[in-house]
Amino acid sequence: MVTLNVNGVRHQVQASDDTPLLYVLRNDLQLIGPQFGCGLAQCGACSVLAEGREVRSCVMPVSAFANQEITTLEGLPARWAKQKGLSPEAAKSALHPVQEAWIEQQTPHCGFCQNGMMIKATELLESNPNPTVAEIKEAFTTSGPSPHLCRCGTYKAILEAVQHAATIMTQRS
Amino acid sequence: MATTSPGHANVTGPTLSRRDFIRTGGVLVVGFSFIGTKALKADAGRPAAMKNTLDPTLPGSWIEIHPDNTLLIRTGKSDFGQSTTFTAYRQIVADELSVPFEAITTVVAGDTDSTPDGSGAFDFLGEGMPNIRKAAAYTYQALLDLASERLGVPKDKLSVKDGIVSGGGRTISYGDLVKDQQLKLTIPVSGDLTSIMGLTIEGNPPMKPVSQYSVIGKSFKNSIISSKVAAKTTWATDVRLPGMLHARMVHPKTLGSTLVSAGTLDKTKFPNSQLIVKGNLVGVVAPTEWEAIQASEQVASGTKWTEWKGLPGNEKLHEHLRHQADWTSTPVAKGDANKGDAAAALAAAQKRLSATYQFSYMKHAPIGPTMALADVKPDGTVHIYTHNQNPQALRGEIAMMLRTTPEHVIVHVYPGPGHYGRSNGGNAGAEDEAVLLSQALGKPVRVHWTRADDMKWSTQSPAAFSDVQLAVDEKGKLAAYQIDHYMPAMQDDRPIGAVLAGLPTMQAPQPKGDFVSSTVNGISDPWIYAQTPNVMELGHGTFQVGQQASPLAVGLRDHSMRTPGQFQQNYPRELAINEAAALAGADAIQFRIDHASEERVIGVLKAVRDASGWETRPSPRPDAVATGSTPVRGRGVSVMLRSRTYWACVCEIAVTPATGAVVVEKYTIAVDPGIVVNPMQLKRQVEGGAMMGVSHALFEEATFDESGITTSDWISYPIPTMSDMPEINVVLLNNPKVGTYGGGSEAANALAAPAIAAALHDATGRILRRLPLKPAYVQAMLKT
Ligand code: FES
Ligand code: FES
Numbered sequence: 001m002v003t004l005n006v007n008g009v010r011h012q013v014q015a016s017d018d019t020p021l022l023y024v025l026r027n028d029l030q031l032i033g034p035q036f037g038c039g040l041a042q043c044g045a046c047s048v049l050a051e052g053r054e055v056r057s058c059v060m061p062v063s064a065f066a067n068q069e070i071t072t073l074e075g076l077p078a079r080w081a082k083q084k085g086l087s088p089e090a091a092k093s094a095l096h097p098v099q100e101a102w103i104e105q106q107t108p109h110c111g112f113c114q115n116g117m118m119i120k121a122t123e124l125l126e127s128n129p130n131p132t133v134a135e136i137k138e139a140f141t142t143s144g145p146s147p148h149l150c151r152c153g154t155y156k157a158i159l160e161a162v163q164h165a166a167t168i169m170t171q172r173s
Numbered sequence: 174m175a176t177t178s179p180g181h182a183n184v185t186g187p188t189l190s191r192r193d194f195i196r197t198g199g200v201l202v203v204g205f206s207f208i209g210t211k212a213l214k215a216d217a218g219r220p221a222a223m224k225n226t227l228d229p230t231l232p233g234s235w236i237e238i239h240p241d242n243t244l245l246i247r248t249g250k251s252d253f254g255q256s257t258t259f260t261a262y263r264q265i266v267a268d269e270l271s272v273p274f275e276a277i278t279t280v281v282a283g284d285t286d287s288t289p290d291g292s293g294a295f296d297f298l299g300e301g302m303p304n305i306r307k308a309a310a311y312t313y314q315a316l317l318d319l320a321s322e323r324l325g326v327p328k329d330k331l332s333v334k335d336g337i338v339s340g341g342g343r344t345i346s347y348g349d350l351v352k353d354q355q356l357k358l359t360i361p362v363s364g365d366l367t368s369i370m371g372l373t374i375e376g377n378p379p380m381k382p383v384s385q386y387s388v389i390g391k392s393f394k395n396s397i398i399s400s401k402v403a404a405k406t407t408w409a410t411d412v413r414l415p416g417m418l419h420a421r422m423v424h425p426k427t428l429g430s431t432l433v434s435a436g437t438l439d440k441t442k443f444p445n446s447q448l449i450v451k452g453n454l455v456g457v458v459a460p461t462e463w464e465a466i467q468a469s470e471q472v473a474s475g476t477k478w479t480e481w482k483g484l485p486g487n488e489k490l491h492e493h494l495r496h497q498a499d500w501t502s503t504p505v506a507k508g509d510a511n512k513g514d515a516a517a518a519l520a521a522a523q524k525r526l527s528a529t530y531q532f533s534y535m536k537h538a539p540i541g542p543t544m545a546l547a548d549v550k551p552d553g554t555v556h557i558y559t560h561n562q563n564p565q566a567l568r569g570e571i572a573m574m575l576r577t578t579p580e581h582v583i584v585h586v587y588p589g590p591g592h593y594g595r596s597n598g599g600n601a602g603a604e605d606e607a608v609l610l611s612q613a614l615g616k617p618v619r620v621h622w623t624r625a626d627d628m629k630w631s632t633q634s635p636a637a638f639s640d641v642q643l644a645v646d647e648k649g650k651l652a653a654y655q656i657d658h659y660m661p662a663m664q665d666d667r668p669i670g671a672v673l674a675g676l677p678t679m680q681a682p683q684p685k686g687d688f689v690s691s692t693v694n695g696i697s698d699p700w701i702y703a704q705t706p707n708v709m710e711l712g713h714g715t716f717q718v719g720q721q722a723s724p725l726a727v728g729l730r731d732h733s734m735r736t737p738g739q740f741q742q743n744y745p746r747e748l749a750i751n752e753a754a755a756l757a758g759a760d761a762i763q764f765r766i767d768h769a770s771e772e773r774v775i776g777v778l779k780a781v782r783d784a785s786g787w788e789t790r791p792s793p794r795p796d797a798v799a800t801g802s803t804p805v806r807g808r809g810v811s812v813m814l815r816s817r818t819y820w821a822c823v824c825e826i827a828v829t830p831a832t833g834a835v836v837v838e839k840y841t842i843a844v845d846p847g848i849v850v851n852p853m854q855l856k857r858q859v860e861g862g863a864m865m866g867v868s869h870a871l872f873e874e875a876t877f878d879e880s881g882i883t884t885s886d887w888i889s890y891p892i893p894t895m896s897d898m899p900e901i902n903v904v905l906l907n908n909p910k911v912g913t914y915g916g917g918s919e920a921a922n923a924l925a926a927p928a929i930a931a932a933l934h935d936a937t938g939r940i941l942r943r944l945p946l947k948p949a950y951v952q953a954m955l956k957t
Contacts, residue, residue: 019463027462032411033404037541037590038624042887045540073404095403102402106394106853109254109861110591111401113540118402140895147894149887151540152254152591153864155895157857 002062006031007075008082017063022046024062025072033073033115037149044116044148048072049079054116054123056145073115076122084172097172098122101165109152116148121162125169136162214286216580222367222569224580229289229362229372232315235308236266242336242348243278244270248305249290249371249565250297251283253591255858255918256395257297258282261850262305265914267388269309269381270316271333272347274388280396283564283586290362291565292371293597300817301847301913308360310378315358319350367569367579369598369666369689383848383909390907392853397588409560409587412546414617419462420610421469422603422620423455424630425673427880429481429723436475443468449613452675453725456610458618482879483722484729491531491943493718494638494659500713503684503692508710510700515642515709518653522644524756530745531943532637534875536890537734541590542627547607548617555582555611559604560589566599566666571608574671574678593735595632598666598689602631606670625885630669632732633875633882635661635717639745649757651768653707656749658742661717662692665730672725681726682717692716698742699814702750702768712742729877735865739815740923744944747811747927751792752940760789761810761931776906777821777843778812784904785823785841792931797938799955802831806838809931811924818846818915822863824899824928828936833952837867837899837929845906846915852905855917859903862921867899868892870926874945 004011006029013028020039025031025048037045039058046058049071071079076099081091095103098121108114117140124131124139131139136159141147150158213234216224227234227247237245246266252258263277281287290304297303316338321328326340333339336347364372400406425432435455438448446459446468455476457469485493519525545559555575561567564584572579584604592601603620610618622630637660646652662682666689671678682690694714702708719728734740754764762782766775781787787808798805804827813820825839840863849855872891876883884890926944933951934940941954 015461015463019461023462026411027413031404032408035408035410035541036621038887040624040886042624043540099402103394103399106256106398106857108398108401109256109857110540111254111398111406111588112408112590114401115404137896137898142896146887147896149540149892149894151538151865151892153861153868153893154857155864155893155898156860156901159895159898 002066004062004065004070005068006070007072008078013062015062018061021048021057021060021062021065025057031072031074035112035115037113041145043113043146044120044144045113047116047119049119049123052123052126054120054144073118076118096122097168098125098165101161101168105157105161105164107154107157107161109154113148113150117150117158120144120148121165124162125166129170129173130166131162133159221578221580225286225583226366226565227287227289230359232308232312232356232358232360234289235305235360236312238347238351240348240352242276242346244272244276245279245281246277246305247281247288249283249288249292251294251562251564251586252397252588253294253562255294255297256854257916259395259397260393260854261298261914262303264388264391264393264850265303265306266309268386269306270313270336272336274393276336283561285564285568285584290372291366292563293369293566294562295594295597296816296916297918298850298914298916301915304372304374306380307374307376307378310380311358311360314378315356316347316350318357320345323350367565369563369566371565383912389848389850392851395854401588406588409558409589410541410544412558412587414546414548417546417617417619418458418460418614419465420456420458420607420618420620421465422606422622422626423457423469423473423476424626425453425725426478427481428719428727428729429483429725429880430478431724433477433479436472438468439471443471447614448472449610451609451613452673454606454609454670454674456606456620458610458614481723484719484877484879484881486878487534487874487876490636491638494636498661498715498718500659500715503694503714506693506695506712506714508696508700508708511709513653513707515653515655515707518707519642519644519655522646522652524645525642526749526752526756527642528749528752528942530639530641530748532741532744533873533944534636534729534877535634535734535869535873536628536875536884537592537595537631537634537732538890538892539590539592539595539627542622542624543592543602543631544619544621545601545604545607546617546619547604547611549608549612551615553577553581555608556585557582557604557608558585558587559601561586561601561604562592562594562596563599567604570599570666570668570679571605574605574668574676575608576677594733594737597733598664600666600668602627602669605668609670609674628885628890629882632665632730634734634737635663635731635741637741639742641745641749643749643753645753645757649759651702651705651753654705655709656746657711657713658694658696659713660694660738660741661715661731663731663733663738664689665717665732666690672727681720695738696742697738698746701771701774701812701814702765703770704768736815736919736923739813743811743813743923744926748930748942751809751927751931751934755792755934758791760791762787763789765810765812773819773845773908774812774814777819777845780843780904780906781810781821781823781841784843784902785825785839787823792935793938794935797936798830799937799939800830802829804829805936807932807934807936809928809935811928811931813920813924815920816916817913818844818917818920820844820920820924822924822928824925824932826929826932826936828933828951830937830955831952833948833950833955835871835929835933835946835948835951837871837925839902840867840899840925841902841904842921842924843904843906844917845908846917847911847913848909849905849907850914855905856903858917859921860901862918863901863925864893864898865922866925867897869922870929870944871946874947
């Protein structure tokens with residue numbers, strides 16, 4: 001039995017301690033934003049934020065997250081609402097600026113990798129609101145356990161969406 | 174996927190043949206009302222494959238008009254990020270029917286029991302005439318007939334705007350027209366629903382003139398992107414059924430191994446797991462995913478397989494293809510553009526080039542491995558929940574495996590990771606295994622392949638080589654061109670689980686196979702240098718490597734991948750044309766322009782020349798150098814005509830001779846598809862394709878030893894990261910006078926390779942004729 005704090009909600013889960021967090025999120029908590037891409041910490045499809053840091057849920061055991069605040073793709077709007085002190089009403093309809101930018105820029109193709117891309121973008125923009133192109137490339141390539149891979153080749157659209165999100169976030173701060 | 178039609182058979186009965194359609198004046202009269210899918214599924218008297226699916230002859234199977242003037246459209250084509258079904262299809266229907274884009278509120282795609290036409294997720298725009306366009310055009314005429322009757326105004330005196338018909342001073346909405354009414358229309362179709370090409374709408378209904386388009390040409394957003402970004406989409410990976418079990422497969426040790434004995438499941442550790450063995454198919458199921466993973470690993474460690482070493486290994490691949498492969502059993506394919514006497518002209522020429530170009534195996538390598546959920550009901554009905562590019566063909570394959578008929582198989586399609594053609598002939602990889610495990614247990618079973626399963630047990634894009642001989646005359650013109658393309662069979666759609674279990678499948682590729690399973694290597698790269706007097710293009714085919722030697726008849730199974738076949742043929746041609754230009758001392762773009770006749774070929778070349786800031790001069794550059802640790806720069810060009818869309822690109826690279834590292838710095842690409850349906854979506858498709866092109870050219874090679882594929886993950890099969898991205902500039906050439914639409918999801922991925930290899934020549938003066946251009950190969954070649 002493990003207690004998890006995901007997207008601001010506490011959950012008691014039955015899974016054994018060594019179960020990778022990804023399976024708990026997807027199968028026990030029905031949080032389907034993170035996807036299984038490799039199970040090897042090589043691609044980033046399974047990324048979530050733990051204490052604001054991007055981690056690979058496919059390889060990390062659920063027990064490692066006992067006292068951590070986890071945010072999945074589903075939790076990005078609420079995370080933004082909390083950071084901005086939005087009213088519950090406003091929070092309901094809002095997406096995170098990163099998600100808005102991803103739509104505005106029509107970034108995903110198949111979209112299977114984009115959970116990790118949006119999680120990475122959120123991590124980056126929370127610490128660096130105005131990243132340069134080099135900093136964005138660095139974030140998606142060398143900052144994490146592995147580069148964030150997109151087989152559909154949407155890197156240009158991702159880069160433009162990060163820049164777009166940075167603009168929205170600056171405007172609203 | 175190739176767009177050639179394999180000779181359609183009429184499966185919907187004599188009343189629906191094109192001839193009858195024309196004889197009855199364009200409209201066959203049947204009762205019809207827009208009352209939902211149940212009425213569209215009247216199965217009596219229809220062939221098995223046509224049961225439990227929508228009647229394609231009824232317009233409501235394609236387009237449903239609701240009383241509030243909103244519309245629903247249905248297509249057998251599923252989306253893997255191309256966006257076409259959610260954007261271009263809506264735009265096309267909106268313009269044909271004169272309704273706003275937003276009026277089309279729902280797109281139903283893929284599911285075999287709720288779409289009419291089948292076919293694979295390729296060639297969405299059907300060379301400008303997708304089924305949905307004709308369905309809309311027919312429906313429009315039927316609506317006008319109905320309105321004419323209602324308003325008492327002749328058809329040609331009616332006008333339509335935003336779904337409201339006006340005439341004689343009165344108006345009526347489509348919604349009101351069809352309410353409790355009968356549309357008098359039967360849509361003529363031909364084809365085989367569960368084949369790779371699916372059904373095609375026949376006849377020639379009047380089309381909206383291009384000049385009247387108001388929705389096509391605008392950058393509408395893709396509705397499924399919003400839903401995916403907000404985590405609101407149900408992906409195939411998300412589907413769960415009550416009582417469902419998780420499974421992992423224990424695939425054989427080699428591509429030719431048979432099972433000696435399955436490992437014993439340790440019930441003390443995994444009390445809820447079960448081991449299923451059927452022939453050489455071994456799977457482990459458990460109520461939780463983590464238990465299934467651990468239990469399968471435990472079983473795998475104790476499972477014994479026979480040894481097999483029937484493959485040449487990738488080091489010896491090209492030697493094997495050249496000397497051991499059987500190129501004589503398969504008829505040689507001849508190019509449509511063959512003319513003159515290439516052999517005589519070559520013999521007479523002074524300046525000649527004779528060279529071989531080599532192409533490696535590549536993986537489709539979806540970012541998520543394949544998975545499927547199957548539920549075999551007690552009455553034998555099979556439900557499959559999967560991400561699949563050709564669900565109707567999958568029905569046929571599963572029915573064949575189970576020795577039943579397709580109406581008992583229902584495929585539900587959900588979004589999944591793009592796999593670029595791998596399932597366009599039916600199966601994505603795990604569906605058949607899920608069905609067999611579900612059948613054995615009487616419960617829904619979800620099979621998820623591991624990353625390694627997906628690399629080692631899926632099909633691959635075939636390796637190939639081409640021999641080119643060409644001659645340049647004293648005026649610097651191409652006097653003769655001969656190319657011999659050699660490629661093993663490209664389309665093996667046998668479900669691997671069925672093969673392992675020893676159950677019926679379609680035949681392995683062979684010389685006498687049909688359109689899909691034949692070993693014939695057709696010429697698929699249209700010749701565009703029309704001013705060349707002597708041309709000879711030949712295609713040589715053979716069995717898949719290891720196919721005949723493997724006790725499983727498996728070997729290196731191949732499958733079409735994004736720009737299939739044409740990639741393998743365009744790369745040698747375009748690189749050779751760059752070499753021909755160098756031989757002639759000519760600029761590589763001007764040389765192409767001088768040999769082309771078609772305005773659109775010349776148009777894309779000029780556009781890419783202008784946009785890239787190309788300096789007109791011969792290659793290699795005057796200061797080309799093949800040594801040193803300072804990066805040297807070069808540029809190269811390539812051209813392709815694919816499905817009536819014209820493409821040209823310029824790649825600018827930097828190569829460090831001492832290390833062999835190649836970096837693509839700038840990639841300019843011009844595309845003339847005819848009518849640009851949605852500029853934003855097309856641009857994004859081209860950018861993604863360009864990035865994959867860099868990947869194919871520089872990074873991708875599926876390695877294998879004598880027993881099987883040795884690439885197993887993203888370390889052994891690297892693809893580019895964001896840092897490998899060049900500056901990408903896309904030039905869209907909207908060309909409405911062409912009158913048809915062209916797609917943008919293919920070609921861009923293939924164009925880069927010859928342009929990059931040409932750029933390497935420009936920079937260093939050396940021609941490298943093998944892909945991929947990995948540092949070790951480049952370094953070694955520059956040293957010699
Ligand atoms: S699935 Fe976790 S990094 Fe690939
Ligand atoms: S959008 Fe398909 S893998 Fe990234």
